[in-house]
Structures are given as structure tokens and as C-alpha cells.
Amino acid sequence: MKIIEAMKRIKANKKKIQELQLLIKDNSARFAHETPKYENTEDKVREWTQSAQDTVQENIRLLTAIARTNLQTKVSIELGGRMVQKTIAEWVWRRREYAAVDQLTWELQTDRGLKEGMMPNTSTGVAFEVKLVRNYSPEARDEALMMYRGEAAAIDAALEVTNAVTDLDEGPVRLPAGL
Secondary structure, eight states: OBHHHHHHHHHHHHHHHHHHHHHHHHHSOOOTTSOOSSTTHHHHHHHHHHHHHHHHHHHHHHHHHHHHHHHHOEEEEEETTEEEEEEHHHHHHIIIIIHHHHHHHHHTOSOTTOOOEEEEOTTTOOEEEEOOOOSSOHHHHHHHHHHHHHHHHHHHHHHHHHHHHOBOOOSOOOOOTTO
């Protein structure tokens, strides 16, 4: 099974669980004078409950397999003219949060609206020249921003392909010796 197939199955399973829960809710009790919807409703409620629990376990198994696969599978993406290799899990975290953090860090390197030129001295009335001192490289900032502005799309494209072609590691959990 491919990663994307597992993700789709998890989504479908969540819907199935909700449907089973609704059946359980609607049929777990009735008045004695009401006609039951099912011949043996008690058995049905028990079956639906078991099915929901089994489906939860299936999702946990699939999510664990996805996590294992994400930690083991390396993906290379070209960023800023060089190939960067990380695991799927690392790329997911980068995409969710940290690429934007890095982009903001570079975006904050600005002139803060300060302008060079002549400024009047309020105490003496004599104007003086002010020079702007940049404590950053505008060229390095612009280059980094170009890279970071395209990073999310590059990650999305690479992971979409990876999720479609990578087999899920459904093997047993391998714990370190001594645990």
C-alpha cells in the first residue's frame, strides 16, 4: 500500500466510525412499546461497537506505519540552487511551520522605514546629515527570500509525488535492544 492510499483509507475509516457511532447512538435504547428497527438490536449495537473499535485500531496501525515510513524515507528537494535531503517527517515539519519561520526571519531584515538625508536638529535649528547603517546584507536577504517564498510549493510537489510512489512500511515496530 502506498502512503497516499493509507491516508485515504484513514479518512474513509473516520467517516465509517462516525456512521457507526450514529447507529449506536440512535439504537442503543428505545421504549418498550416502540418497534425495533432491527431484529436483534442488542447484537447489532454490539457488532457496531466492535466494528468501530476495530476501525480505530486499523487507523492507529496505518498512522503508525505512515509515521515509520515518514521517519525512514529520505526525499531530496532543490532549494536555492542546491539539493537538500531530509526525511518525509522533516519536510512535513518544515512545510507546516518552520519554512515560514525562516522566511519571516529574513523578511524582518529591513531598513525599518528609516531614510537617509538632512534632518533638522531641534535644539540648535541646524540641519545635519544622517546616514543609514544596515546591519544585514540586502543581497543575501533578497536571495534567501526568493528561496523561502518558493519552498512551500517545492515541498508540496515533492511530497505529493513521494506519497504516491512510496510503499508503506507496515512491518512490526522495531524497538532498540534492552527495552
